[in-house]
Amino acid sequence: MELVAKIQEAVHWAIENTDFKVVEIDLKSAQSRKMIRIFLDSESGITIDQCKAFSRKIADKMEKDNTIDSEYVLEVSSPGVERPIKEDWQFRKNIGREILVNYTDRDKSSKECKGTIENVIEDKLHLKLKGKKKSLPELIEIPLTKITSALIQLKW
Helix, strand or coil: CCCHHHHHHHHHHCCCCCCCCEEEEEEECCCCEEEEEEEEEECCCCCCCHHHHHHEEEEEEHHHHCCCCEEEEEECCCCCCCCCCCHHHHHHHHHCEEEEEEEECCCCEEEEEEEEEEEEEEEEEEEECCCCCCCCCCCEEEEEEEEEEEEEECCC
């Protein structure tokens, strides 16, 4: 079994029976050791203490299963708001927040819009547009399958 699959197995074991989901697993080699970054999240978020607990649990499982036979650094954290969002639960988690969305419309041309997430219903993002153009309605629906990228817009 390949290393990434073994790491995924340990992570899924650690989060089973919880509301947490894997956002990303990043594996890099740096000099003589591997760097493993695991990004977890849930609809209610993740705390530093939860990251620490998952890190210990994943590390214990990887040690028990002899997943890696060399030195490694394991980091478990939240994905952070600057990461693109992809899954329906991530959009639901951010209802009320401003987002920049790139998507493909019916004509297969690329579109970009900025607005506030109103809801996610039947695999469609309901977005209240910001800076509405006269040719667009105030509230639009974008099928999640048509979204090519989506980033939360931070207010500074």
